[in-house]
Amino acid sequence: MSMIDKLGKMLREKKISAVELAQLYLDKAKKLNPELSAYISFTEETALKSAAEVDEKLRAGEALPQLAGIPFTLKDNIVTKGLRTTCASKMLENHTPIFDASVWEDLQNEGAVLLGKGNMDEFAMGSTGETSYFGKTLNPHDREHVAGGSSGGVAAAVASGMAVFGIGSDTGGSIRQPASFCGVVGLKPTYGAVSRNGLMAFASSLDQIGPIALSVRDAAAVYDAICKEDDRDMTSRGGVSVSDKLTDNIRGMRIGVMREFYENLAPDVALAMDNTLSELTKMGAELKEIDFPLLRHSLPAYYILACAEASSNLGKYDGLRYGYRPQEFSDLEDYIRKTRSEGFGPEVQRRILFGTCVLSTGYYDAYYNKALLMKNAISNEYKRIFAECDCLVTPTVPTTALKVGLGNTMETYQADICTVTVNIAGLPAVSVPCGFGDGGLPVGAQLIGDKFREDVILSAALAFEKHTNNAFLPSLEPEVI
């Protein structure tokens, strides 16, 4: 039984109240947070109020949704009315949103209990969780390693029992990569499946919200609660709920193995992936070798497009209406320049500069337009692949969690090679724990599906979880169970 189901059963059987459960998780989160920095802020008052409402309904004998009373965390780039939302930036250090993001509305309607806002790389820009203005998030498996990014706080919180599940955002791997580093399940849904209304935009053609959870079943339950069509996001189409479609029988499933994704892997990741492929074969899946020669172009195409969109999306932070304001300035131009140079951290500034460069005269045609063409070529290539395969399996990241302090460099950019291609093509993908590497650090396998086929990739992931007896999932049992 999944953690959400276990806790839901206990709540319904009145073995614990929702308020007691919320308090248990809040106490644990507050105790661990000084070490891990998984949360930027706690929302204790909101949590206890939602939990009390759930208890009231349980006492009245109401049938409640699956997530009612379940404690969770939201990445701090998802706006929450009246609750500080910072994007982990000095720019928005004291920002209190005036409306709720659609996913937060959905989860309030479910009765889920928000414990706090998850730490992240500033404006979701980074792969290590180290660019946050509020301190770097450390990996619960080994504090000398990073939790990953940019949804590192959410992944670390779920992996260490500071929340039952979390909601992250994924522009180039920001849900899947930290899920892989922290040994939990991270689902990046199809572009358009979950509303981004209220997500502070990084790169609008690539951004997607999704769940991080302790198991495939839990991730599916959360996805079902948030995959709703929403006219406040023009790309929203709504997804198809999956929980009732999952199967752990994948006999005959055609799973593509793209050779290019298995080049330059760290030896411990390569070993874990060999075992994963072997287990999938034992379960009756039909592995098909597939060529994907465009893979090496996906990384530069991604960085060109993501940075170009970021430079545009972040243009609104000028200190005139909200956010950081400089104290001394000479004129309006100087005021705006100082707002941005003092309010944004170095990684955000680097990406804005790069994005401005590729959109400027002389570079626009040579780089930005070429990247757009490549985006469409990659999407087209996937259409060909999904005519032959039901899904694809790759490593999520070529390494296990990096050491703290390496920073965001070309080397860390290149570690995004397996994940960015999915965002470029708008596909769904899930990272599922598939082994442990050197030092006991988790390794994640990524399953990529065709658009709106979350049911296929989650079924393959569920089958793998079951076949391996949940050996790679966190064994987190709160004291109450």
Next chain:
Amino acid sequence: MITHDELIKIARLAKLSIDDGRADALLREMEGILSLGEAINNVDLSGFDCTAATETARLREDIVKESLPVDVILKNAAEKRDGYFVGPATGGRIE
């Protein structure tokens, strides 16, 4: 190859300041990504559209809905007056 002068121009467009100590490192990093991007030129991309539009984009009905009230919009303003944001006084304040 991006020159130092081009970097300063880009920074001006991006409304960011760059101190001399960071300029060389930034140039190297930007060159690093651009050099990866140059390989795209060797791929035959004829037949593909140069568009960021996605097939999922859709328009909603053109119906007038209530907007957020002005006092709510101004909630995060550092300074406000008469229902307006007050910007920095850059040319002398008119009282």
